Amino acid sequence: MTLFLVFAGLIVLLLTGIPIFAALGLTASVILFLFEGDMDGTGDAVYTHLNKPILSTIPLFVFMAQVMIRAKVIDDLYDFAHTVIGHVKGGLGVATVLACTIFAAISGSSVATALSIGSSAIPQMKRFGYPEHNALGVVAAGGTLGILIPPSGPMILYAIVSEASIGALFLAGIVPGVLLALVFSVYCMVQARTHSNIDAPDWAGWARARAAFSRSIWALLAPPLVMGGIYFGVFTASEAAAAGSLYALFVAVVIYRGFGLRDLWECAYATMRTSMMVFMIIAGAAMFGHAITLIRLPVGVTEAVVNLGLSPLGFILVVMVLIFVLGMFLESIAIILITTPILLPTMLSLGIDPIWYGILLMINLELAMITPPVGMNLFVIKGITDAPLSRIVRGASPFVFLMLCGMAFLVAFPQIATWLPTAAGFGR
Amino acid sequence: MPDRENRKGAAKAPFFPERLVTGVVRLCGAVSTFLILVIFVQITTAVIQRYVFNRPIQWSDEVIGYLLVAMVMLGTAEAFRRGDHISIDLVSTRLSPPIARIQRLFSNLSVIAFALILGVSIWDSITFAYSFGSYSVGYVEIETWIPQVPIVVGAILLGAMAALRLFATLRGERK
Amino acid sequence: ATEMRCSHQLPPAHHIAKVVDRWAEEVETLSDGEIDVQIFGADSLVGARENIVATAKGDIECAFSLNFQWGKTLPIMNVTVAPFAFGDIEIWEKWPESEAAAFLEDKLEEKGVKNVVWMFQTNSTVFTTNGEPLVAPEDFEGLKFRGLTPPFDAALRALGTTPTAMPGSEVYQALATGIVDAALTDVAAAVSRKYFEVQDAFTVVPVLSAYLHGYLNPEFYEGLSDKSKQALDEAGLKAAQWAVEASVAASAAGPDQLREKGVKVHIATDEEIARLESVMRPAFDEAFGANDADSQKLLDLIDKM
Ligand code: NA
Ligand code: NA
Numbered sequence: 001m002t003l004f005l006v007f008a009g010l011i012v013l014l015l016t017g018i019p020i021f022a023a024l025g026l027t028a029s030v031i032l033f034l035f036e037g038d039m040d041g042t043g044d045a046v047y048t049h050l051n052k053p054i055l056s057t058i059p060l061f062v063f064m065a066q067v068m069i070r071a072k073v074i075d076d077l078y079d080f081a082h083t084v085i086g087h088v089k090g091g092l093g094v095a096t097v098l099a100c101t102i103f104a105a106i107s108g109s110s111v112a113t114a115l116s117i118g119s120s121a122i123p124q125m126k127r128f129g130y131p132e133h134n135a136l137g138v139v140a141a142g143g144t145l146g147i148l149i150p151p152s153g154p155m156i157l158y159a160i161v162s163e164a165s166i167g168a169l170f171l172a173g174i175v176p177g178v179l180l181a182l183v184f185s186v187y188c189m190v191q192a193r194t195h196s197n198i199d200a201p202d203w204a205g206w207a208r209a210r211a212a213f214s215r216s217i218w219a220l221l222a223p224p225l226v227m228g229g230i231y232f233g234v235f236t237a238s239e240a241a242a243a244g245s246l247y248a249l250f251v252a253v254v255i256y257r258g259f260g261l262r263d264l265w266e267c268a269y270a271t272m273r274t275s276m277m278v279f280m281i282i283a284g285a286a287m288f289g290h291a292i293t294l295i296r297l298p299v300g301v302t303e304a305v306v307n308l309g310l311s312p313l314g315f316i317l318v319v320m321v322l323i324f325v326l327g328m329f330l331e332s333i334a335i336i337l338i339t340t341p342i343l344l345p346t347m348l349s350l351g352i353d354p355i356w357y358g359i360l361l362m363i364n365l366e367l368a369m370i371t372p373p374v375g376m377n378l379f380v381i382k383g384i385t386d387a388p389l390s391r392i393v394r395g396a397s398p399f400v401f402l403m404l405c406g407m408a409f410l411v412a413f414p415q416i417a418t419w420l421p422t423a424a425g426f427g428r
Numbered sequence: 429m430p431d432r433e434n435r436k437g438a439a440k441a442p443f444f445p446e447r448l449v450t451g452v453v454r455l456c457g458a459v460s461t462f463l464i465l466v467i468f469v470q471i472t473t474a475v476i477q478r479y480v481f482n483r484p485i486q487w488s489d490e491v492i493g494y495l496l497v498a499m500v501m502l503g504t505a506e507a508f509r510r511g512d513h514i515s516i517d518l519v520s521t522r523l524s525p526p527i528a529r530i531q532r533l534f535s536n537l538s539v540i541a542f543a544l545i546l547g548v549s550i551w552d553s554i555t556f557a558y559s560f561g562s563y564s565v566g567y568v569e570i571e572t573w574i575p576q577v578p579i580v581v582g583a584i585l586l587g588a589m590a591a592l593r594l595f596a597t598l599r600g601e602r603k
Numbered sequence: 604a605t606e607m608r609c610s611h612q613l614p615p616a617h618h619i620a621k622v623v624d625r626w627a628e629e630v631e632t633l634s635d636g637e638i639d640v641q642i643f644g645a646d647s648l649v650g651a652r653e654n655i656v657a658t659a660k661g662d663i664e665c666a667f668s669l670n671f672q673w674g675k676t677l678p679i680m681n682v683t684v685a686p687f688a689f690g691d692i693e694i695w696e697k698w699p700e701s702e703a704a705a706f707l708e709d710k711l712e713e714k715g716v717k718n719v720v721w722m723f724q725t726n727s728t729v730f731t732t733n734g735e736p737l738v739a740p741e742d743f744e745g746l747k748f749r750g751l752t753p754p755f756d757a758a759l760r761a762l763g764t765t766p767t768a769m770p771g772s773e774v775y776q777a778l779a780t781g782i783v784d785a786a787l788t789d790v791a792a793a794v795s796r797k798y799f800e801v802q803d804a805f806t807v808v809p810v811l812s813a814y815l816h817g818y819l820n821p822e823f824y825e826g827l828s829d830k831s832k833q834a835l836d837e838a839g840l841k842a843a844q845w846a847v848e849a850s851v852a853a854s855a856a857g858p859d860q861l862r863e864k865g866v867k868v869h870i871a872t873d874e875e876i877a878r879l880e881s882v883m884r885p886a887f888d889e890a891f892g893a894n895d896a897d898s899q900k901l902l903d904l905i906d907k908m
Contacts, residue, residue, distance in 0.1 A: 016520070017515045017531055019538070021513060021542070022542040023538070026541060026545075039545055043546055047553075047576055050500050051575070053489040053490075056467050151776065156776070161615065167797070238492070268464050271464055272461045275499075279500040280500070280504055280507070283546075287546075341645065383514060388521065389514070484747075486753075486768040556656065561676065563676045565674035565752070566674075567750075567768060
């Protein structure tokens with residue numbers, strides 16, 4: 001009942017069209033005032049959640065993208081993609097999914113993935129005649145791959161709370177992540193075929209392709225630099241973001257020329273504005289999470305599920321529904337911390353593999369990022385495009401369906417996740 | 429207060445608090461922008477220190493955390509001024525003008541309330557931490573209230589900016 | 604029943620987190636349900652860095668902190684972190700009812716929290732790396748080491764390493780990729796945080812000795828009935844013993860659990876320990892500078908045990 005009232009209250013407040021951070025913060029304050037009689041701790045919650053060095057990846061990856069866009073490095077990259085696969089209907093959508101997949105393998109965060117790819121991809125997709133809501137949806141959904149394809153911040157957190165192997169989880173995420181990317185790509189092509197208004201020029205010929213390739217080489221070199229830096233142990237995630245920014249500046253100033261101090265400042269200012277939008281929602285979500293944790297709301301619901309006494313399959317299904325619902329309102333870190341310790345004992349006693357569950361959980365947390373009313377990737381896309389939220393939600397909704405199918409598939413065939421870690425020697 | 433027929437002239441007329449608040453908000457937005465560059469330079473320097481000079485900057489991560497808090501809180505009012513903070517627009521874009529005006533009033537009021545709650549709450553924490561004498565643990569041992577101060581500043585700026593907007597809506601301006 | 608919300612930072616499966624849960628049940632039982640203890644582990648309610656102030660201020664009623672988290676706020680809490688200083692388990696068995704503990708409890712009360720339980724966490728730490736276990740001071744030369752605190756880093760530097768600071772959540776990834784070559788952690792954590800997946804040589808040495816302690820908001824404590832206070836006293840003494848038992852068991856099981864994963868485990872001999880201590884201790888002491896009257900008095904009280 002409390003659960004219903006809290007979430008109904010939040011939804012009503014959100015629908016009045018006040019800023020999302022204010023809706024989250026005010027709902028939290030009302031809860032605290034009713035249950036505690038004061039609003040202590042809200043300020044501390046905001047401070048604690050913003051004071052995290054890893055969050056520096058958000059402005060830095062945005063900054064990298066801004067510099068590459070302003071210097072028109074990204075234009076060349078998309079010209080290349082368009083020249084090579086533009087004649088295939090939906091090819092640009094596939095290219096965007098591919099870019100998200102590559103970036104997901106660089107970053108541990110879905111927000112960073114959607115931010116960096118979205119800032120450059122959406123204007124380009126529109127440039128080549130993609131329907132706007134499709135472009136928005138592809139990036140919102142493709143961006144979520146950031147936490148399923150390793151490295152992944154939420155996976156590390158889940159592994160520590162559940163005592164599952166981090167290495168095994170990382171490996172287990174690869175196949176489902178790549179499969180989802182494939183499904184997204186196929187969907188883009190199918191969708192493009194049913195919409196005749198998407199441009200699909202004729203094949204431009206090898207000479208044009210080669211020329212486009214050599215122009216885009218500097219942009220193409222950025223992912224291996226950043227990703228290689230992380231995999232070979234040169235950089236941590238935030239260092240990779242800084243190195244990527246440095247590289248982008250180098251290319252902009254030395255190769256493309258004409259990038260002055262004024263451009264630098266404009267890029268930083270645009271980065272500031274985009275980051276603010278994300279960070280203030282993190283702040284509001286921190287207050288909201290603090291309030292409902294304090295009144296033990298998610299704990300109560302999760303305990304109720306544990307006490308239902310279900311079969312393994314029934315348990316997984318009910319838990320997935322529960323996390324889907326929580327995911328509409330909460331961000332992934334909070335969901336992991338709140339539900340995992342309570343669900344784990346029952347899960348183990350039912351013989352459910354924590355690695356397999358971990359991957360199901362990750363896909364569900366990906367969904368949380370593109371389901372309204374609180375979905376970070378929806379907000380990110382909104383922040384960088386100014387499109388109405390309803391259009392973004394509409395664009396992302398087919399992908400919600402695809403991910404739900406993916407989860408059902410993974411429930412039916414657990415080997416998709418467990419095969420790779422088992423083959424690599426992670427066993428019980 | 430100027431009446432509605434006069435509102436073009438009124439908007440142009442120098443309105444001291446508006447110029448003052450807008451000026452300070454823009455200045456803090458610039459500081460926030462500058463802090464992004466500082467964070468970028470600091471992380472880059474830390475990498476170079478580690479690899480080239482084999483002397484990692486131990487305090488780097490802690491300071492990045494503090495800089496992030498300052499960056500967010502100093503920039504949020506400027507982002508609000510530019511209309512960057514997003515809201516769910518499923519309903520609000522379909523309202524008739526008079527209702528839309530009430531919606532804007534409510535929206536600005538909600539931001540003022542948010543700023544007030546955040547500001548008062550963190551002010552409590554700051555004064556308590558100051559009298560308690562608590563220090564951060566790690567490589568930069570500073571009193572814990574110091575890095576929280578930007579939150580008070582940010583809450584005041586955000587509240588003031590929203591108050592200006594509220595006032596402008598009351599005067600009948602559309603934006 | 605009076606709600607008592609307790610925050611701590613340990614993951615739920617940690618051996619001391621389980622002692623905290625058992626302590627909570629014992630408090631509820633002994634107080635005949637007058638106190639309703641609600642545990643929020645794994646930083647889920649209040650962050651590790653904020654626990655002390657949040658409790659003293661009264662935002663929450665109770666929290667648990669590792670001793671070194673007091674830092675400069677109450678430096679005397681860190682006297683036990685000197686390398687190799689408090690490896691003797693007997694001290695910890697006698698600790699809760701000792702004069703030394705009473706002395707620290709007074710200091711905590713002066714500062715503004717009411718201590719209710721001491722939980723000894725570990726005296727069995729491991730140096731982890733790849734290749735051959737780190738045994739002699741020379742083995743450490745040139746390694747990039749995960750840093751801990753400034754005085755401890757001085758001790759690591761004396762061994763010829765380059766300490767590199769990073770949050771606990773990033774250590775696994777950093778060890779996997781080689782951003783750092785080696786780390787120091789307690790045996791139980793080396794198992795639970797899966798360091799054996801990315802490191803293959805472990806040296807068990809009693810270098811660090813840490814404890815978790817539970818404390819209440821003083822006003823909240825004063826408001827409790829005598830029966831509840833009595834329950835907290837009793838539960839505190841019991842839990843202190845459970846913590847020692849759990850730590851000893853975890854320390855004893857840890858090396859074998861690591862060996863089962865197929866990594867090299869070396870248990871340092873007394874001679875090897877003495878050599879490491881002779882290098883690390885002077886550097887630590889110089890950087891820590893624990894020469895105030897209170898610290899000296901605490902050290903004397905511990906000597907008497
Ligand atoms: Na990733
Ligand atoms: Na959501």
